[in-house]
Amino acid sequence: MKIYVTSVFVDDQDKAEKFYTEILGFKVKHNVPLGTNRWLTVVSEEDPDGTELLLEPSDHPAVGPYKEAIFADGIAAHSFQVQDLDAKWKKLSERGVNFVTEPMDAGAVHMAVFDDTCGNLLQLVQMKA
Template sequence: MKIYVTSIFVDDQDKAEAFYTRVLGFQVKHNIPLGEDRWLTVVSSEAPDGTELLLEPSNHPAVGPYRAALVADGIPAHSFQVEDLDAERRRLEKHGVEFVQEPMDAGPVRMAIIDDTCGNLIQLIEMNEAG
């Protein structure tokens, strides 16, 4: 068994598509119209056959309070691994990405948290050599 797709709730699929592809560097895997919304998934350009991230519309009534509670507590919706967190930070800041938690060491990882502009916090992780 393996993870095929996981989802993240987004306020606006067009805005999310732009952020996750143009800013983070993912690529669209599926873009299938489904009424007013789309089955819109992205994958890492480093692993195009890997796990897909569904940019899922956040219109279910439970989503708003759930995401607001996560953001209020500083809890990321997802965690993405990067090779060099400091280099990634410099690259993302050039795109105007807000870091809500500066890079810091946390045991076997170096981590930071960004705002995805679509209602979520995202954790960026760099594995330390010991990790």
């Protein structure tokens, strides 16, 4: 068994699609209309057949309070692994990404946390050698 799709709740799928593709560099894998929303998944350019991230609408009534609480507590909704955290932090910062935690040592990893502009904090991690 392996993880096929995981999701992140987003406030606006169009805005999320733009951020996750144009800013973060993911590629759209599926974009299927479903009424007023879409089955919209993105994948890493480094692993196009890997796990898909569903940019899921935040329509369910439980999502708003959940997202607000974890965001307020500084909890990242997802973690993305990178090979060179400092280089990725610099590149994304130059693209206007708002980092709420700059690169730092966190035990077994180096990490940084940023705002995805769609209601989530996301974490970048670089594994220590």
